[in-house]
Amino acid sequence: MSLVVNHNMMAMNTARNLNSHYNRLSTSTRRLSSGLRIGTAADDAAGLAIRELMRSDISTLHQGVRNANDAISLIQTADGALQTIDEKLIRMKELAEQASTGTYDSVQRAMIDSEYQAMASEITRISMATDFNNIKLLDGTLSDDTHDGSGLNSVGKLKIHFGTGNDSDEDYYYIKIGCTTASALGLGNNAGEASKTNGGFSISTQEMAQLTLDAITRAIVSKDNIRAHLGAMQNRLEATISNLSIQAENVQASESRISDVDVATEMTEFVRNQVLSNSAVSMLSQANQLPQMALQLIG
Structure with a gap:
């Protein structure tokens, strides 16, 4: 290489190397400070796309767990009300048994029937009043087999969504709760002609009281079928929550392997680039002094 003063090629070459080392040092610093191997699309475009999809699935799975927990709370609310209705039905059967015997006259049976009708009215009141987040649970609102969520308010059976997609086999299922008003159970003076x-x-007559014993038994069985269904759904939701939590954990681990920086490896790269940058700075200082040799010849 000729000794010239117009272009300092050694300094230019050293400056280029310094810039390269400094850029890599900057990248290592960013990765170590953020903990992420992929900070921008330039780091790994394909990895970035996979990571963002995984992050969306992780957030959705966590929300799915919250959805399932809300559904369990709804079921427990309904089951608590049904437990109270159960107590009323037991009392009604006790009253029917009392009115079935021949040791009471019509006036006394009328008094017994008065309490019987009051219990029926209370069952209806509980059924109409029980709700969760303004959703009526026991008045028949959730008893329809067809679900329609196209309107502002969904109608029909309750749809519990917890998965990341919209597949009926994987992402949601339904909770159906029958009507438990006294008339729906076939009890009370509003139950209809049947x-x-x-x-x-x-239970104002001995014959009607005796028939009512069987009617109340049917009502208890009907109510217990609803409670059994709710209990099964609660167990299923608890299993779903466990599965969703494991799934979210595994996806999080996969996202970490793609996205997170290996601190040991990156620290080694950081030290290497730091040494090279310091070396390049020193050499650039030396290269900038080389044209002085040409000035000595001129002098």
């Missing part, structure tokens, strides 16, 4: 024949309408 209850007059089959029992449940009243």
